[in-house]
Amino acid sequence: MHIPDGFLSPPVWSSLTGAAAVATGISVTRCKHTLDADKAPLLGMTAAFIFAAQMLNFPIGGGTSGHFMGGVLAAALLGPAAGFLVLLTVLIVQCLMFADGGITALGANVINMGLIGSVLGYSMYYLLNKLTAGKIPLVMAGVASWFSIVLAAGACALELAISGTIPLGIVLPAMVVTHAVIGVGEALITAAALGLILSVRPDLAFGRKSEALS
Amino acid sequence: MKTHTLIILFLGIALLLGGWISNYASQNPDGLEWVAGEQGFLEAGEVEPAYTAAPLPDYAVPGMVPEEDKPDTSDLTWLSTIIAGTGGTLLVFGLGLGLGQLIKKPKVA
Numbered sequence: 001m002h003i004p005d006g007f008l009s010p011p012v013w014s015s016l017t018g019a020a021a022v023a024t025g026i027s028v029t030r031c032k033h034t035l036d037a038d039k040a041p042l043l044g045m046t047a048a049f050i051f052a053a054q055m056l057n058f059p060i061g062g063g064t065s066g067h068f069m070g071g072v073l074a075a076a077l078l079g080p081a082a083g084f085l086v087l088l089t090v091l092i093v094q095c096l097m098f099a100d101g102g103i104t105a106l107g108a109n110v111i112n113m114g115l116i117g118s119v120l121g122y123s124m125y126y127l128l129n130k131l132t133a134g135k136i137p138l139v140m141a142g143v144a145s146w147f148s149i150v151l152a153a154g155a156c157a158l159e160l161a162i163s164g165t166i167p168l169g170i171v172l173p174a175m176v177v178t179h180a181v182i183g184v185g186e187a188l189i190t191a192a193a194l195g196l197i198l199s200v201r202p203d204l205a206f207g208r209k210s211e212a213l214s
Numbered sequence: 215m216k217t218h219t220l221i222i223l224f225l226g227i228a229l230l231l232g233g234w235i236s237n238y239a240s241q242n243p244d245g246l247e248w249v250a251g252e253q254g255f256l257e258a259g260e261v262e263p264a265y266t267a268a269p270l271p272d273y274a275v276p277g278m279v280p281e282e283d284k285p286d287t288s289d290l291t292w293l294s295t296i297i298a299g300t301g302g303t304l305l306v307f308g309l310g311l312g313l314g315q316l317i318k319k320p321k322v323a
Binding site (some may be wrong): 001002003004005006007028031032033034035036037038039040041042043044045046047048049050051052053055056057058059060062063064065066067082085086089090093094095096097098099100102103104153156160165166170171174175178179182197200201 | 215228244253259260264267271299310311314315
């Protein structure tokens with residue numbers, strides 16, 4: 001759901017660019033306090049996986065496709081602040097190198113996929129794990145990532161409506177319904193990738209104290 | 215599994231997905247693009263882009279993929295996607311590694 005140039009009005013995209021800049025500053029500060037040096041190299045791996053997986057549009061029927069977003073996956077491994085910065089890195093490269101997402105809409109895309117995807121997505125992942133006593137973390141990662149896609153799509157619809165591009169009553173249901181289907185793919189990929197990583201390195205779940213690493 | 219083994223394993227998976235499997239990705243419009251088309255606001259995006267210096271627009275190497283105005287170009291879409299996917303994955307990997315070093319918790323002296 002990379003928004004191109006022209007979909008958002010200048011007041012909307014400029015406010016979201018400002019919000020994205022503030023979120024970036026807060027995330028960097030937070031990482032300086034929470035990101036273990038042992039985990040820092042995992043940012044490269046996570047960013048590379050998310051970038052590559054975002055290229056893989058899968059058909060969802062009706063002539064539409066969807067692709068992975070990765071916010072909850074990044075946050076479940078690295079925490080919400082580093083997860084946000086990983087999504088930011090991916091989105092900047094997609095915009096500047098591949099013209100995927102407009103440069104004026106970069107802030108909006110960072111808010112939708114980075115902030116909602118990683119930070120809000122992580123909050124849901126965290127709460128859902130609390131509710132289930134951490135017994136089914138992969139299922140909860142899947143559920144949280146489904147919600148992260150639907151909420152990001154809802155935010156995108158809201159931004160389009162405030163911009164005067166299309167009335168909310170028309171765009172919101174369409175975006176939410178389409179992304180409710182795409183979210184199933186997101187949930188499956190998130191659970192599979194996180195499951196693979198945690199099966200070989202259970203200590204890498206964010207919030208769990210790392211064992212001595214090589 | 216050691217951290218660097220895991221990183222190499224996942225970089226390998228990412229290169230396979232981005233550089234090769236991406237050739238089989240669906241060409242259908244994504245959720246937002248489809249909604250924009252259905253609801254008639256796709257043309258809102260047909261503005262002069264503010265930034266036009268992207269070297270590999272739409273994950274393709276210019277000149278390797280036939281375009282409407284240049285149908286005679288030999289179709290190297292496969293190779294073009296491999297270059298874009300591999301290059302992008304490696305670039306993002308490098309940037310992520312660098313970012314991690316910049317923002318990690320400083321060692322307590």
